[in-house]
Amino acid sequence: MTRLAVLGAGSWGTTFAQVLADAGNDVVLWARREEVAEEITEHHTNHSYLGEHELPASVTATSRIQDALDGAEGLVVAVPAQSLRATLSSWREQPGLASGLPAVPVLSLTKGIERGTDARISEVLIQAGAARQDLVGVLSGPNLSAEIADRRPCGTVVAAPSEELAGTFARWCDAPYLRAYTSTDVMGVEIAGAVKNVVAIAVGAASGLGHGHNTTASLITRGLAEITRLGVALGGTRETFAGLAGMGDLVATCASPLSRNHRLGLALGRGLSIEQAVAEVGQTAEGVATARAVADLAERLGVDMPITRSVVAVVDHGASIEQVTTALLSRSVRPE
Ligand SMILES: NC(=O)c1ccc[n+]([C@@H]2O[C@H](COP(=O)([O-])OP(=O)(O)OC[C@H]3O[C@@H](n4cnc5c(N)ncnc54)[C@H](O)[C@@H]3O)[C@@H](O)[C@H]2O)c1
Numbered sequence: 001m002t003r004l005a006v007l008g009a010g011s012w013g014t015t016f017a018q019v020l021a022d023a024g025n026d027v028v029l030w031a032r033r034e035e036v037a038e039e040i041t042e043h044h045t046n047h048s049y050l051g052e053h054e055l056p057a058s059v060t061a062t063s064r065i066q067d068a069l070d071g072a073e074g075l076v077v078a079v080p081a082q083s084l085r086a087t088l089s090s091w092r093e094q095p096g097l098a099s100g101l102p103a104v105p106v107l108s109l110t111k112g113i114e115r116g117t118d119a120r121i122s123e124v125l126i127q128a129g130a131a132r133q134d135l136v137g138v139l140s141g142p143n144l145s146a147e148i149a150d151r152r153p154c155g156t157v158v159a160a161p162s163e164e165l166a167g168t169f170a171r172w173c174d175a176p177y178l179r180a181y182t183s184t185d186v187m188g189v190e191i192a193g194a195v196k197n198v199v200a201i202a203v204g205a206a207s208g209l210g211h212g213h214n215t216t217a218s219l220i221t222r223g224l225a226e227i228t229r230l231g232v233a234l235g236g237t238r239e240t241f242a243g244l245a246g247m248g249d250l251v252a253t254c255a256s257p258l259s260r261n262h263r264l265g266l267a268l269g270r271g272l273s274i275e276q277a278v279a280e281v282g283q284t285a286e287g288v289a290t291a292r293a294v295a296d297l298a299e300r301l302g303v304d305m306p307i308t309r310s311v312v313a314v315v316d317h318g319a320s321i322e323q324v325t326t327a328l329l330s331r332s333v334r335p336e
């Protein structure tokens with residue numbers, strides 16, 4: 001039995017604590033709010049994020065980071081991308097944590113790019129002293145938390161610098177309803193998971209505008225093309241983007257009404273402002289802040305990402321929502 005600390009008790013961190021418990025690990029969750037930690041430990045629910053869903057009784061939670069880390073043989077990070085660095089630095093102010101987190105394997109579940117630095121989440125973890133480069137991995141795939149909480153079967157990808165470490169992460173999450181495939185393409189898996197959220201906003205917006213399946217399919221397919229161009233330019237492996245972490249997650253996120261990024265796009269397409277859409281979704285839609293970071297990376301590398309640019313224009317600069325379909329149509333004729 002491995003003792004694992006899951007850091008972040010939103011929809012995904014809480015659901016993943018169940019996955020890890022169902023895989024036979026000893027799991028403790030760190031929740032930002034004391035009342036959420038108490039609810040999880042005492043009532044085995046997290047109403048704010050999972051409604052009436054009952055968690056395994058073995059999952060406990062704490063709002064004291066030192067207690068969560070005590071004896072942990074591995075860490076699983078599920079804090080949203082834009083608040084991760086600040087969260088990590090607040091932990092370093094706690095007694096005993098000034099020099100960073102314990103030197104154990106760290107698996108990131110977060111799907112986003114940090115705005116301002118354009119850093120991937122594994123890079124943020126390393127820069128902030130929360131993970132060693134040779135001990136950090138990422139998990140990403142078609143993994144809508146509500147379906148996984150209901151124990152519906154699916155696959156995912158765990159990527160790490162070595163096959164051995166990826167295998168360790170895969171064993172952590174070996175629940176009967178989750179099949180983890182291993183990879184050493186940390187860059188590709190992380191880029192795929194972050195950028196699909198941006199494309200899902202565009203797809204949702206197109207649906208909200210009343211467009212049909214042809215538009216959806218065109219945005220998904222051209223979205224995958226631009227994700228792949230960026231990922232390969234950054235050093236990722238092309239095959240990653242055709243697999244579960246690429247195509248698989250893009251399809252799940254763009255097609256499902258459970259996706260927060262998709263729902264945010266839908267709200268924009270129906271005429272809500274970005275502020276109204278963010279408020280309506282109520283939970284983390286990483287694509288909003290990540291879009292700008294992705295566009296910055298693409299510009300620096302000379303990679304063409306018209307769908308991402310259109311999402312930036314809408315969410316950051318108040319451009320008309322029709323931009324998302326213009327992105328598909330307004331370019332000069334070129335081979336696919
Ligand atoms: N929910 C899913 O289906 C799912 C699946 C795969 C990956 N992810 C990824 O997991 C990550 C976490 O998402 P989630 O779905 O759990 O989000 P969520 O909106 O359900 O929960 C957000 C969590 O972050 C905490 N939080 C909010 N603002 C914060 C702040 N300023 N500082 C510190 N903590 C803060 C909240 O207390 C909560 O625990 C995201 O990167 C998301 O893309 C989510």
Ligand SMILES: O=P(O)(O)OC[C@H](O)CO
Pocket residue numbers: 111141142143144145197200249252253258259260261262284285286
């Ligand atoms: O609800 P979303 O849009 O954050 O998507 C959740 C997962 O990333 C889907 O794999």
